[in-house]
Amino acid sequence: MQPKLLLLDDNLIARILDEAYQLLLKPGIKVNNDEARELLAAAGAQIDPETNVAHIPEQIVRKALATAPREFYLYDLDGNPTVKYGGDAVHFDPGSSGIAMLNPETLEHETTETAHLLKLIKVAEQLPQYDAQSTAVVCHDVPQTIQDSYRLYLALMYSKKPIVTGAFTNKTVIEMIDMLSILAGGKEAAREKPRAIFDVCPAPPLIWSNFGAGNLIELARAGIPAEIVSVPLSGAAAPVTMLGTVTQHTAECLAGITIHQLAKAGSPVVWGGAACIFDMKKGATPMGSVETAMLDCSYAQVAKSLGMPTHAYLGSSDSKLVDAQAGLESGVTAMIGALSGINMISGSGMLDFLSCHSAEKLVIDAEGIAMAQRMLEGVKVLTETLATEFYDKNINFKGGDFLKQRVTMNLFRKEQHMPSNVIDRDSMRDWKKAGSLDTFERAKIMVTNLLASYKRPELDPSKEQLLHAFMLDLCKKAGVESLPVLEEFEPA
Amino acid sequence: MSEELYKQMAQCIIEGESEVAIELAKKSIELNMHPLETITKGFVVGVNYIGDQFGAGEAFLPELVMAGEAMKAAVAVLEPELLKLGEAREMMGRVVLATVEGDIHEIGKTLVGTMLSASGFEVVDLGVDQSAEKIIGKALEIDAHIIGMSALLTTTMVRQREVIEELDKEGLRPRIKVMVGGAPITRAWVEKIKADGYSEDAVGAVKIAKELVGKADQ
Ligand code: B12
Numbered sequence: 133m134q135p136k137l138l139l140l141d142d143n144l145i146a147r148i149l150d151e152a153y154q155l156l157l158k159p160g161i162k163v164n165n166d167e168a169r170e171l172l173a174a175a176g177a178q179i180d181p182e183t184n185v186a187h188i189p190e191q192i193v194r195k196a197l198a199t200a201p202r203e204f205y206l207y208d209l210d211g212n213p214t215v216k217y218g219g220d221a222v223h224f225d226p227g228s229s230g231i232a233m234l235n236p237e238t239l240e241h242e243t244t245e246t247a248h249l250l251k252l253i254k255v256a257e258q259l260p261q262y263d264a265q266s267t268a269v270v271c272h273d274v275p276q277t278i279q280d281s282y283r284l285y286l287a288l289m290y291s292k293k294p295i296v297t298g299a300f301t302n303k304t305v306i307e308m309i310d311m312l313s314i315l316a317g318g319k320e321a322a323r324e325k326p327r328a329i330f331d332v333c334p335a336p337p338l339i340w341s342n343f344g345a346g347n348l349i350e351l352a353r354a355g356i357p358a359e360i361v362s363v364p365l366s367g368a369a370a371p372v373t374m375l376g377t378v379t380q381h382t383a384e385c386l387a388g389i390t391i392h393q394l395a396k397a398g399s400p401v402v403w404g405g406a407a408c409i410f411d412m413k414k415g416a417t418p419m420g421s422v423e424t425a426m427l428d429c430s431y432a433q434v435a436k437s438l439g440m441p442t443h444a445y446l447g448s449s450d451s452k453l454v455d456a457q458a459g460l461e462s463g464v465t466a467m468i469g470a471l472s473g474i475n476m477i478s479g480s481g482m483l484d485f486l487s488c489h490s491a492e493k494l495v496i497d498a499e500g501i502a503m504a505q506r507m508l509e510g511v512k513v514l515t516e517t518l519a520t521e522f523y524d525k526n527i528n529f530k531g532g533d534f535l536k537q538r539v540t541m542n543l544f545r546k547e548q549h550m551p552s553n554v555i556d557r558d559s560m561r562d563w564k565k566a567g568s569l570d571t572f573e574r575a576k577i578m579v580t581n582l583l584a585s586y587k588r589p590e591l592d593p594s595k596e597q598l599l600h601a602f603m604l605d606l607c608k609k610a611g612v613e614s615l616p617v618l619e620e621f622e623p624a
Numbered sequence: 625m626s627e628e629l630y631k632q633m634a635q636c637i638i639e640g641e642s643e644v645a646i647e648l649a650k651k652s653i654e655l656n657m658h659p660l661e662t663i664t665k666g667f668v669v670g671v672n673y674i675g676d677q678f679g680a681g682e683a684f685l686p687e688l689v690m691a692g693e694a695m696k697a698a699v700a701v702l703e704p705e706l707l708k709l710g711e712a713r714e715m716m717g718r719v720v721l722a723t724v725e726g727d728i729h730e731i732g733k734t735l736v737g738t739m740l741s742a743s744g745f746e747v748v749d750l751g752v753d754q755s756a757e758k759i760i761g762k763a764l765e766i767d768a769h770i771i772g773m774s775a776l777l778t779t780t781m782v783r784q785r786e787v788i789e790e791l792d793k794e795g796l797r798p799r800i801k802v803m804v805g806g807a808p809i810t811r812a813w814v815e816k817i818k819a820d821g822y823s824e825d826a827v828g829a830v831k832i833a834k835e836l837v838g839k840a841d842q
Contacts, residue, residue, distance in 0.1 A: 231778050231808050243810075276779045300779045301726065341728045341753075367686070368731055412684035415735055415826065487807055 133510050134220055137471035139430050145437045148375065152382035153190045160187040161338050161387040165345035171394040186387075193386050196393035202439045204357065204400040206264065206294035207325040209315075209589055215263050215294045217329075217357070217402055217441035220473035222508060224466070224501045225264035225296045226256050226494055227448050227482035228331065229283075233269060234483060234490040236576050239453060241488045244269040246616040248489070249283060252481065253290045254586040255491045255579055261501040262494075266478060267297040269489050275610035278603075281307045282615075284328065285603045288315055289596070289621065292589045296359070296478055298331035302346040305330065307606060309354045314599050315591070323355035329402065329476075331361045334384040336369035345391055352395035359402040359443050359476070360388040365417055366427070368410035374423065378430045381407055385435070402475070403435035404443025406486075417485050420449040420461025425468035432472045441475050447497055448479035448486060454493045454572050458483060462493070463500035470504035492575035495582070499554050506549040514543055554578055588620045597624045626657055630666040633698070637670025640690025642697040649701035659702040663713060667698045671742055679827060685735075692742030716744040717769035717837035720762045722754035724783035729776035732806060732826075736772060739826040740833055744842075745770075756787045763800055769837050772829070775806040784809075785817040801836040805829060 140148070163169050163179075163186045173179045175195075178187040203218025215223050232241040233248040242248070252268040267283035274282045280300040287295045288311065299305035308330070309322070316322035332347045334340050340348075351358040362384040364370030366377040385403050392401045407427035408417045418424065428444035435442045447466035451457040462480065469477040479486070480501065481494035515521060522537065534540050554574050556563060567573075591599075600615075600623050607615050629652065636644035645667065652662040674691040677683035699713070706713055721737045723729055730752050737749045748766055750758060763771050771791075775781045784804050791797050803821040804814060814822040821832035834840050 270778050272778065276782050279779050300777060335728050335730070335752075343726075343728065365731065410685075410731075412686060413681060415685055415732075485807075 134473070134508055135471060135510050136220070136473060137429055137468060138433060139426060140433045142437075144375070145434055148379050148382055148434055149437070151379045152386060153193070155338065155379065155383040156188040156190070156193065156387060158187065159338065160185040161340060161383070162186075163340045163345055163387075163391070164342045165340065165349070167349055168340060168345035168391045171349075171391060175390075175394055188387060188390060192394075193390050196390040196397075197386075197438055197440075199393050199397035200389055200440065201398065201400050203441060204326075206329060206357070207327055208294055209292040209327070209591070211325055213325075215476070217400070217475045219475075220436075221475050222470050222473060222477065222505070223263040223475060224447065224477045224480055225262055226252065226266045226268050227445070227479040227486055227489065228266040228268060228296060228298060230269040230482060230487060230489040232484070232488040234454065234488055234492070236490075236492050236572070236579070241452070241484065243272050244489070245273040246271045246286065246618070249286050250290060250618075251491050251579075251583065252489055252494065253287060255494050255582050256481075257291050257293065258582050258586060259495065259498045261498040261505065262293070262480070264294040264296050264476070265291045267295065268481065271616070273616050274607065275612050277610045278304075278606050280304045281311065281606060282603065284308050284311055285599065288312075288327075288599060289591070289618070290588055295328040296331065296476065297328050298361075299347060302343055302350065305347045305350050309350070309356055311599060311602060312356065314602055315595055317595070319354065326355075326357050326400070329357040329359050331359045331404070332388070333361045333363060334388055336362070336364045336384070337380055338383060338387075340384075340387060340391060344388075348388060348392045349395040352392045352399040352401070355396065355399050357400040357402065358392060359404045360385050360392075361443070361445070362388075362405040362407065364405075364407050364427075366407075366409040366423070367412065374427055374430065377407060377409075377427055378434065381405055381427070381431050382434050385431075389440075400441075402443045403431070403438075403440040404476070405431060406445035407431060408445075416450070418450050419445060419479065419482075419486055420451075420457075420465060422464065422468075425465040428474065429468055429472040432474050436473070442473070443476040443478065444469055444472075444474045445479045445486070446474075446477050447500070448482035449493075450483070450485050452484055452488070454483070454490055454496065454575065458493060459496065459500070459571070462497050463503070466497065466500050467504045467507065470501075470508055491579045492572055495552070495575045495578045496554055496571055499551055502549050502551065512546065514546060515539070552578060596621070600624075626655070629655075629657070630662075630669070633662070633666030634670035634673065637667050637691050637694045637698070638674055638687075640687060640694050642690075642694045645694040645698040646701055649698045653701070653705055659705040659709070660711060660713060663699065663702060667695055671695050675742070675827075688742070689738050692738050695742055714744075715746055716834065716839055716842070718746045718748075718766055719770045719772055719833065720748050720750065720759060720766065720768045721772040721774075722750040722759050723752040723774045723776075724780050724787070725753055725755045726783065727775055727777050727780040728752045729774065729806070732776070733772075733774035735826045736774070736805065736829045739830050740772075743830045743834070745830075745833060756783065756790050759787055760790060760794075760796070764796075768800060770801045770803060770833055772833070773802070773804050775804070775809065778808045781806070781808055781813065784819065788817050788819060803829065803832050803836065
């Protein structure tokens with residue numbers, strides 16, 4: 133039995149949906165994209181041409197919900213379906229789009245470049261807790277206009293895993309979809325076995341921006357999965373109450389799904405978010421707060437009541453260092469996300485309100501995730517009797533006896549997660565002998581080892597050259613003649 | 625008599641009671657109190673108190689914002705009276721505020737705007753996704769002292785530079801000062817684009833704005 137955390141009863145879920153439908157009508161959703169408004173109008177929504185507000189009746193939304201897929205997969209480089217969106221499947225990926233990275237020696241938050249992103253990709257690639265990569269940080273050593281697409285290029289070149297990504301403009305989303313097609317061997321193939329999913333954000337409160345709605349439409353038409361990341365900030369851009377926030381989140385997701393399905397019925401779309409409270413002392417968005425996790429757990433329940441696949445931003449911290457706060461915020465929220473049965477949980481590795489990444493934090497967070505994954509396996513029935521068969525007639529009431537049982541040898545791996553060296557279970561003496569290292573120091577060693585053992589996956593050489601040529605072309609169009617030189621890759 | 629009223633005025637600001645602020649402002653007019661003194665000895669005292677409390681971590685954003693709103697409400701009642709007397713409340717400066725083109729992050733900029741108006745600046749908040757043309761156009765239209773630009777994306781930061789270059793080209797600086805902000809904005813960036821000031825938060829934004837209009841001590 134997969135253990136589950138439930139914060140809402142059925143009655144509350146019904147009330148949330150009912151009020152969300154009311155919000156879609158009044159005040160309605162501000163849709164700042166011409167095409168999206170046309171789609172909605174054609175389907176029967178009332179549009180105010182002055183304000184761009186769409187009043188969307190429930191039956192249009194219901195129809196969209198009926199055509200949205202209940203489940204779909206992301207595929208790895210070899211075409212294996214390794215990430216399932218739907219049901220209570222739970223996957224984790226590193227946080228996305230950071231702008232800085234923690235230097236483990238100086239503890240400075242460095243402006244990120246190609247080398248930083250590659251380090252993160254290489255580390256995440258070898259940690260089995262991460263079922264997907266993310267386009268973790270932007271690289272400041274390439275022109276600004278290609279910063280979002282260049283991240284995807286690097287992830288495609290250096291990873292086999294599925295990728296959670298996102299575009300920063302309507303133009304780049306098209307370019308990024310093209311990149312996926314190049315590697316898949318055509319648009320059709322990219323749609324059949326999608327390698328990546330794109331985060332797309334509505335703007336709270338109740339706005340689908342030109343950019344956001346445009347990307348939804350583009351992705352729907354291409355058949356590439358879209359992940360709606362609604363970011364209501366309780367008390368600032370959404371009602372201060374949790375239920376109010378979840379209701380607004382519901383309305384924003386429903387409107388997004390409607391636009392998306394109207395553009396192309398049947399295209400994969402996810403009910404996701406980075407819901408968060410607004411910190412009233414600092415004016416910040418505390419992604420590591422427990423309320424943030426509670427909001428996500430709640431909206432996941434709403435999504436599941438409709439059968440929709442789910443996503444959330446959890447497992448990150450607002451601390452500036454990989455310290456005790458980072459550990460507890462990341463661990464607690466990852467656990468809550470897992471127990472909520474959220475399909476994709478993004479955020480690991482991140483610090484400072486999703487601004488900063490850390491490779492060391494990624495390996496520590498992987499242990500937190502492993503704990504959550506063990507929790508999800510639940511308490512298992514592995515033997516015929518629960519206990520009596522463990523005590524034979526020769527029992528001599530000695531403590532070490534169970535170590536001599538074959539069943540112990542056979543089953544301990546099923547019952548216990550074997551933590552990496554990041555987790556300390558040494559005796560005091562051994563711990564001292566090993567240098568009295570704390571978690572962060574142990575993580576640094578593990579990162580060094582992972583970087584040493586990393587091997588770039590083998591890509592089809594011709595596709596790889598095509599992908600490179602495509603990226604180089606984008607770079608030249610942005611006014612710069614060359615891309616940063618990559619190790620382990622020779623352009624033709 | 626007026627002492628007691630001043631106290632009530634400060635108090636209603638602290639409690640963020642716009643309705644009460646309006647009532648008290650009207651009452652002060654009936655009592656023939658000087659509108660400027662009403663503002664400075666009454667209402668402003670409340671705003672300053674909440675500002676200090678916020679700085680000290682004792683008051684929170686909703687209180688600060690509600691105080692700002694109550695202040696605005698009171699001033700709206702008193703301003704016409706001031707004009708009748710041929711006076712004007714000394715305004716700190718006029719600010720055009722916007723999030724740059726291609727960027728829809730709104731909250732930080734709005735917070736900066738709220739704090740600036742609570743501190744006596746006249747703020748025109750253009751909203752998000754605003755082109756250089758619109759920002760500069762509005763600044764000229766209202767004869768702004770300061771342009772404030774927010775950018776939350778590394779891909780839209782460049783727009784801040786474009787506005788500055790355009791202003792320079794038109795010879796509009798130093799007449800119009802430029803301050804910038806947003807999560808990716810660093811001191812190095814500010815120096816590179818030759819902005820006049822920047823801040824990592826809204827309280828700092830007020831400080832910088834006061835410096836830029838030569839009123840750092842107020
Ligand atoms: C909330 C949020 C959103 C919301 C915004 C809602 C709204 N109505 O404003 C939504 C969901 C719309 C959104 C969208 C996107 N976002 Co966003 N967002 C954030 C988040 C989590 C918090 C921003 C915030 O509101 N903070 C709270 C406010 C109070 O703080 P602030 O904005 O920093 O403002 C303070 C100071 O900076 C300063 N300040 C701000 N402006 C100014 C101006 C002046 C003149 C001065 C002096 C000072 C000043 O004072 C403010 C008050 O203290 C940040 C994370 C972060 N660390 O910033 C990501 C973040 C900025 N977003 C990010 C991304 C990637 C996006 C998207 C591209 C995602 C996508 N794939 O669609 C889109 C962008 C679309 C676009 N073209 O603009 C990235 C940026 C990455 C990068 N390379 O730049 C970040 C860092 C998160 C991440 N790692 O993914 N986002």
